[in-house]
Amino acid sequence: MTEEKQRLEALIAQSRRIVFFGGAGVSTESGIPDFRSQDGLYNQQWAWPPEEILSHDFFFSHTAEFFRFYREKMLVKAAPGAAHLRLAALEAEGKLTAVITQNIDGLHTDAGSRRVYELHGSVRRNHCLSCGAAYGLELLENTAGIPRCPACGGLVKPNVVLYGEGLDSEVLAGSIAALRAADLLIVGGTSLAVYPAAGLLRYYDGGPLVVINRTPTPADRLADLVIRTPIGQTLAPV
Ligand SMILES: [Zn+2]
DSSP states (O other), X not given: OOHHHHHHHHHHHTOSSXXXXXXXXXXXXXXXXXXXOOOHHHHHHOSSOHHHHTBHHHXXXXXXXXXXHIIIIIOOOOXXXXXXXXXXXXXXXXXXXXXXXXXXXXXXXXXXXXXXXXXXXXXXXXXXXXXXXXXXXXXXXXXXXXXXXXXXXXXXXXXXXXXXXXXXXXXXXXXXXXXXXXXXXXXXXXOOOSTTGGGGGGGOOXXXXXXXXXXXXXXXXXXXXXXXXXHHHHHSOO
């Protein structure tokens, strides 16, 4: 075990109200691509940058193109990785109070985590813009093109926070309460580039801060421990 891993495990052992704040890096190890990575394939297939396609205005002005991208890039089958599983285990042991994630893939829930604040929503939930009916992932899996409400024919929208939309106030309030009560904050798999989500960290002032990310983040200078090894390997049980 590396010295960094020993220090991380010592911090986990002494803590009772751990909060994990994570991003895309937690899920890329499960095979979910980071949509921001612009590979050659991407550039050949899409005429807009992902941030534009995944925006509120684009959803309504280019709905078919939105769902072509969404179905191909966002609805990727994957299984939880070592990091998801360890976090669920820590919650079951009574040591971790919440996972706050910028991911929309639902993998923390699949791993068994119960208190998960999904800042950007989830691909698992959809709703009809006309009648409000709620639908699961199946509606998108079992249809093609633009999804329509089986009850009223209205346009169905994923419960995913698009660029240009605000975060859910209840999710925000829960995240803030968890951060305020935390005695250890582990930030992992995120470069903390996306606001307002990244700005939430200012609500934590309880104790040690650990950052696990391959590249530098704005939180590194405040951290007690910075780890650059892959997050699954870093969080895997000893
Ligand atoms: Zn409807």
